[in-house]
Amino acid sequence: MKALVWHGKQDIRYDTVPDPEIEEPRDAIIKVTSCAICGSDLHLFHNYIPAMKPGDIVGHEMMGEVVETGSAVNNLRKGERVVIPFTINCDECDQCRRGNYSLCERSNRNKPLADKVFGHTTAGLFGYTHLTGGYAGGQAEYLRVPFADATHIKVPDSMTDEQALFLGDIFPTGWQAAVQCDIQRTDTVAIWGAGPVGQMAIRSAILLGAKQVIVIDRLPERLSMGAAAGAIPINFEDESVVERLNELTDNKGPDKCIDCVGLEAHASGHIDSMMDRVKQATMMESDRPHVLREMIYVCRGGGVLSIPGVYGGLVDKIPFGMAMNKGLTFRMGQTHVRRWTGDLTRRIDEGQIDPSFVITHTADLKEGPGMYRVFEQKQDSCIKVVLKP
Amino acid sequence: MNPTSTLSTSRPDRSLTTTDRVARGLGWFSIGLGLVEIIAPGRLGRALGLEGRERLLQAYGGREIGAGVWALSDTPAPAIWARVGGDLLDLATLAVGLRDADSEQKRNAIIALAAVAGITVVDLLTAASLTAETSERKGETGRDYSDRSGFPQGAASARGAAEGITPVDFQVTATPERAVAALEPAE
Structure with missing residues (x-):
């Protein structure tokens, strides 16, 4: 089959690779009908996420039709349309039963490595680092889905691929980012980064009833x-972000701040962001955390910082004393995709939101x-690329 | 369904361009040359008629390594432009050395001058090409997506449609109501 394959920094190729096969009784094979490039794919593209290997198939936003199932998969039929969440979950371990699907204790096949690096393992992820299992990704014609009886979202016939595709990552990611802010109707929510996840977080904050939503970016x-x-x-x-946020909040600062940027913050005119850029380019720092610093500074005391943006390693000069004293x-975390997708599928189906806008x-x-x-x-x-195999 | 557009690129099946590969080659070359300048400044100085300028050669080595490491990053253009500046400095330094050099040193320095001049051309072309590739956005004003609310029934009806659904394990806000409830004595 054909797939997009990672060969190194900024080196993605359209290659011929072996077709996936059923390996375990709970597996399924999906014929991919639509997939997308995610902002976190760019972190792999730029080689900021450790433990990628040349030959890895990338992509973790995908959907398609079931073409084959393992002997233990009883809830999927051939031809059914499914979105595959980027977090692989078993549905049986303690973390899955708590709804912490991105922390599934059984789906990471490289658990010993993850235990060493992270302290304790996180879930297996598609098309990502070998620290999270090194599973083949979905920017491909076919995809093997481990724990397929639990790792899928069924798509109603009424929904197009474009409407459903983002249930696998960016919509629930923006949603969880807003939900974990515990938004109240008096809240001002400030969102850094108006990329795809930022766009979903904006709409989620509005649906959740925020009084005021502010978005910070540089691209018109x-x-x-x-x-x-x-x-x-x-x-x-x-x-000035600080001055404008103070103006909009009677000098109180936003109640809730969401970082939809992560480790590759743009080098702006701020000295810290320029230092981060130099340090990252010369391998003295892995991540550029300007947004984190700014959120800690501007957030109202007692506020919440929600971080769906991906960080890969070590961040320098985080004003933790400021965060501690302000009681932030x-x-x-990575998104517990399936915790939210039942509700979100219904909201799309009812016409409350249509994620294809992005x-x-x-x-x-x-x-x-x-x-x-x-x-x-x-x-x-x-802003958002959809690919058709 | 939203309107979409497609964009073709010169080599759509591969993301890495020839310019990227040349920039990486220059990065490794820069690191190698920098190491030589730092480790063996005396031998290099003697060969090129630059005796007594060992510290300067070591400083140039540091510059080469810095530019080389940066050239291997995902934004190599500034590093390659820095190399162009460095090349001019190297040419000037070699020319100064030529003044006091003996015949063998002169021969070596002329070879070095020719090599640096050649590499300067490569650096210049690569830097210009990288800048052109990464600045295609310049001049674009940015499309207007103000018709893409994502709310088919309108933004006004969407506001608050999911209010109050925060699960218990995600409730982190200290609201007056929650504070009062916590402070009230148990019945």
Whole structure:
């Protein structure tokens, strides 16, 4: 089959690879009908996530049709349309039973390695580092889904691929980011990063009843998409984020702050962000945490910092004393996708939200490597790329 | 269904361009040259008529290694432009050395000058090409997506549609109501 394969830093190729096969009784094989490039795929693209290997198939946002099931899979039929969550879950371990699907204790086949590196393992993930199992990803014609009887979301016939696809990652990721803020109707929610997850977080915060939603970015097309949902845009290249947030909150600061940027924050005019850029480029720091520092500074005392943005390693000079004295709550983590998807599927089906608004580019899978560059460099006002195998 | 657009690239099946590969080669070359300048400045100085300038050669070595490591990052353009500046400095330094050199040193220095001049051209072309590849956005004003609310029934009806659904294990806000409930004595 054909797939997008990681060969090294900024080196993704459209290669021929062996077809996946059923390996375990709980496996299924999916014929991928749509997949997408995620912002966290760019972290792999830039080689900021450790333990990738040349030959790894990338991609963790995908959906398709069931073509084969293992002997223990009784709840999937051939031809059924499913979205595959990026977090693989067994549904049986203690963490899965608590709803902490991204912390599944059984799905990471490289658990001993993850235990050593993280202290304790996290769930297996598709198309990601070998620290999370090194499972083949879904930017491919076919995908093997481990624990398939638990790791799927059924798609109603009424829903298009474009409406359903983002149930596998960015919609529940933006949703969990907002839910873990515990939003109240008096809250101002500030969201850094108006990329795909930021766009979903904006809409989630509005659905959850925030009084005011503010979005911070530098790209006009992203800010215009955020404003379309009712968010107040701040372009950090044109105005001071701190001053503007204080203006909008009677000098109290936002109650809830969401970091939808993660480890590759843009090097702005701030000295700390320029230092991060130099240190990261010269391998003296793995992550660029400017957004974290800014959120800690601007957030109202007693507020919540929600971090769906991906961090890969070590961050320097985090003002933890400031965070401690302000009594801030940090909530973070990979998304417990299936915890939210029943509710979110219903909301899409009822027409409350249509996540396809975020798609700006559609291309054939074979054009995927080029589209990585288009997405990376934000060319042609690209916000979200969907690929068709 | 949202309107979409497609964009073709010159080599869509591979993300790494020839320029990227040349930039990486220059990065490794820079690191190698830098190590030589730091480890063996005396031998290098004698060969090129730059005796007494060992510290300067070591400083250049540090510069080469810094530029080389940066050239291997995901944003190599600034490093390659820095190499162009460094090349000009190297050419000037070699020219100064040429003044006081004996015949063998002169021969070596002329070879080095030619090599640095050649590498300067490669650096210049690579830096210009990288800048062009990564600055295609320049001049774009950014498309207007203000018709993409994502709320088919309108943003006003969406506001608060999911209010109050926060699961107990995600409730972290100290609201006055929660504080009062916590402070009230048990019946």
